[in-house]
Amino acid sequence: MYNSSLSPQQFQNYLQKLSRLHPESMTMLIEQGKNNQYWITYVNESFKTFFEHSFEHKVLASPFFTCQMGTNLEDFLLQKDEVIEPYTKQITIMKKTIQHTFNVCVIADTTTQHKVICLSLTKVVSNEPYCSLMDHNLDSVITINRCGHIIKSNRAVNSVFGYKQKALLKKHYLDLVSKQGELKMVKLIEQTIKQKQPIELSECDIKNVEGRTLMVYVKSIPIIKNNEVKEIQLIMRDITRYDETGKTVFYLSYHDQLTGIWNKRALKEHFKEEERISKCQGNQMAIILLDLDRFKKINGSIGSNNGDELLKKVAQRLSTLSDANSQIYRQNGDDFIFLLQQSDVKKTEYFAEKILSLFKKPFCVDDIELNISGSIGMVMYPSDGVELDELLKKADQALRYVKERVPSTFRFYQSKMHDTSNNGTVMESHLRRAIEKNELTIHYQPQVDLDTGKINSFEALLRWNNPKFGLVPPGIFIPIAEESGLILEIGDWVLNQVCIQLKEWQIKGFIDVRIAVNISSKQFKQEAFANAIKKYIYKYELKPQALELEITESSMTNIHETLSILQELKKMGVVISIDDFGTGYSSLSYLKRYPIDIIKIDQSFIKEIEQDEKDEAIAKTIIHLAHSLGMKVIAEGVEKKDHVEILKAVNCEKAQGYYFSRPVPIESIIEMYFC
Numbered sequence: 001m002y003n004s005s006l007s008p009q010q011f012q013n014y015l016q017k018l019s020r021l022h023p024e025s026m027t028m029l030i031e032q033g034k035n036n037q038y039w040i041t042y043v044n045e046s047f048k049t050f051f052e053h054s055f056e057h058k059v060l061a062s063p064f065f066t067c068q069m070g071t072n073l074e075d076f077l078l079q080k081d082e083v084i085e086p087y088t089k090q091i092t093i094m095k096k097t098i099q100h101t102f103n104v105c106v107i108a109d110t111t112t113q114h115k116v117i118c119l120s121l122t123k124v125v126s127n128e129p130y131c132s133l134m135d136h137n138l139d140s141v142i143t144i145n146r147c148g149h150i151i152k153s154n155r156a157v158n159s160v161f162g163y164k165q166k167a168l169l170k171k172h173y174l175d176l177v178s179k180q181g182e183l184k185m186v187k188l189i190e191q192t193i194k195q196k197q198p199i200e201l202s203e204c205d206i207k208n209v210e211g212r213t214l215m216v217y218v219k220s221i222p223i224i225k226n227n228e229v230k231e232i233q234l235i236m237r238d239i240t241r242y243d244e245t246g247k248t249v250f251y252l253s254y255h256d257q258l259t260g261i262w263n264k265r266a267l268k269e270h271f272k273e274e275e276r277i278s279k280c281q282g283n284q285m286a287i288i289l290l291d292l293d294r295f296k297k298i299n300g301s302i303g304s305n306n307g308d309e310l311l312k313k314v315a316q317r318l319s320t321l322s323d324a325n326s327q328i329y330r331q332n333g334d335d336f337i338f339l340l341q342q343s344d345v346k347k348t349e350y351f352a353e354k355i356l357s358l359f360k361k362p363f364c365v366d367d368i369e370l371n372i373s374g375s376i377g378m379v380m381y382p383s384d385g386v387e388l389d390e391l392l393k394k395a396d397q398a399l400r401y402v403k404e405r406v407p408s409t410f411r412f413y414q415s416k417m418h419d420t421s422n423n424g425t426v427m428e429s430h431l432r433r434a435i436e437k438n439e440l441t442i443h444y445q446p447q448v449d450l451d452t453g454k455i456n457s458f459e460a461l462l463r464w465n466n467p468k469f470g471l472v473p474p475g476i477f478i479p480i481a482e483e484s485g486l487i488l489e490i491g492d493w494v495l496n497q498v499c500i501q502l503k504e505w506q507i508k509g510f511i512d513v514r515i516a517v518n519i520s521s522k523q524f525k526q527e528a529f530a531n532a533i534k535k536y537i538y539k540y541e542l543k544p545q546a547l548e549l550e551i552t553e554s555s556m557t558n559i560h561e562t563l564s565i566l567q568e569l570k571k572m573g574v575v576i577s578i579d580d581f582g583t584g585y586s587s588l589s590y591l592k593r594y595p596i597d598i599i600k601i602d603q604s605f606i607k608e609i610e611q612d613e614k615d616e617a618i619a620k621t622i623i624h625l626a627h628s629l630g631m632k633v634i635a636e637g638v639e640k641k642d643h644v645e646i647l648k649a650v651n652c653e654k655a656q657g658y659y660f661s662r663p664v665p666i667e668s669i670i671e672m673y674f675c
Helices: 008-021 045-051 061-068 131-136 156-161 179-195 245-254 264-281 295-302 304-319 345-360 388-405 420-432 474-484 486-507 529-540 559-572 588-593 613-628 641-649 666-673
Strands: 026-032 038-043 087-095 098-109 116-123 140-145 150-153 199-207 213-225 228-238 285-292 326-332 335-340 363-365 368-370 374-381 410-412 440-449 455-466 470-472 514-519 547-552 575-581 598-601 632-635
Touching: 026 045, 038 061, 140 156, 156 228, 179 199, 179 213, 179 228, 213 264, 245 264, 264 285, 264 326, 264 335, 264 388, 285 345, 285 388, 295 304, 295 368, 304 326, 304 335, 304 345, 304 363, 335 345, 345 374, 345 410, 374 388, 388 410, 388 474, 420 455, 420 474, 420 486, 440 486, 440 666, 455 474, 455 486, 470 474, 474 486, 486 514, 486 529, 486 547, 514 575, 529 547, 529 559, 559 575, 598 613, 613 632, 613 641
Parallel strands: 374 410, 455 514, 514 547, 547 575, 575 598, 598 632
Antiparallel strands: 026 038, 026 116, 087 098, 098 116, 140 150, 140 228, 199 213, 213 228, 285 335, 285 374, 326 335, 363 368, 440 455, 455 470
């Protein structure tokens, strides 16, 4: 483009001068026309490319400077008859949400017939790793040195607080702070220098250029060189508009309404910010995904209101681990997330251990002691991914892996942990035909009399071996069966198979043997459940006491309905036991009212009974309670001799677990115990 009124020789002189001073710059020529208007009469190819404009005709300068360059043309104009040497100033141009900073060399001459201004824009490429954070941040950002003097600021400081960038230079940061906020800010800076890590200040009063006080959120970011804090960036977000009513809206937008901790929306915002810092500093981050074990079961047994109270108490306890380097968020339901900054594998593992240790102490809700545990999946940024959604998905895969194979522990994501969630629909389809294709079998685990060592009862445990998925753990296919409603058909099949087995043993003369069958909540709540049990007993001519029905605490939330069903079963002579006692609604009132024969202590209390005094105390209390109410006790998950000795000492009648035998096929049971 060449629309200049200058002579060709004058024009070439200006270009040569600009090229000599800044050979790789974006160059433009501005001339004063009629009516004192200024026009852009020449730009080079670099200028066209950056602004994505052809400049085929001369362009009015003032609106172009305002709209495209974000500055005023007047800042570059000279007074009449003024001639100066070339000088340089700095401007920032916003293009597609990205800020670009340029040094602008200005060559102006008013001695020509028309006033002429030549501009050469050279992009500033800073070696300072934090420039990107400042340039891209829509919040106000100032940089201070260790003495507290402001050495840099971004343009947002002007738009929010009214301060010109030049006017701030060499001011002390406390000049911007109200008297009420001075102590907070001084403490923030001191802690940032001492801890060498970012620190947040939820509220601080900052004065704008007119002296009006604004409520501001402040975050400090230390700039570290040679292991020493040289400078500190202060990111300031005006939250005045959220004060009073508006502040409530802001709070609700970024906090979980049930627990009061950060929500997933806040996580997304925080992750963006921490990712920029991690990129600049070359640090790693970690995401820890925590899921409460058996929460749905517990929630069903204690009711949704008490379930919400439990989640609040869990959040409160987890929040004790939050600090300047770690934040907690509630994702949904019973899932919680920790975002750890400046972390590595060792630090993350240590943090996960601290999380799990918080669950050793029971939670008290409505005078009910609840013992729960958690499982954890973990990922590292950037090795496992750089996008939040990708990292959360991988953390979830690690979590599912833990819950299926090693509950109540933690694992880092590995590529071998395939995403089982995509298999859910396919697995359900296969499960629907599992009975038809003879893929289901029943294994039996013996229950040992701790006094005599004899065995006369077994628990029936379902197994599924599928050609596509192989041997599928019950922890995977049982929830699918429950959610899809298949549990009713499968439950009937199990009851029928157990009754067939009991009939066979009766014929062979094994008359004093009992088999326990797990009854799902949906089965138990069926209208004709008691009648169905009666039909099985009559059909196979069984002794009712040979059949034991294991009912979960979550099945017994409706007192009147539960009492009616249990009384019907008891009239038949069927043995009734409460499964996984202590993990749900462990109420003394229902133990007293319901016709229960056996209490089964959940394995979570037995697992570390020899080294955890609280677990031992809980187990002993359950045993004494059961005995005082005329009930017997079976302990699950017995794996060590120490477990046996402790249980025998408090007169626990029976136990089952790997110490005695794994669940085995029926052929092995007959060979081991009846031959």
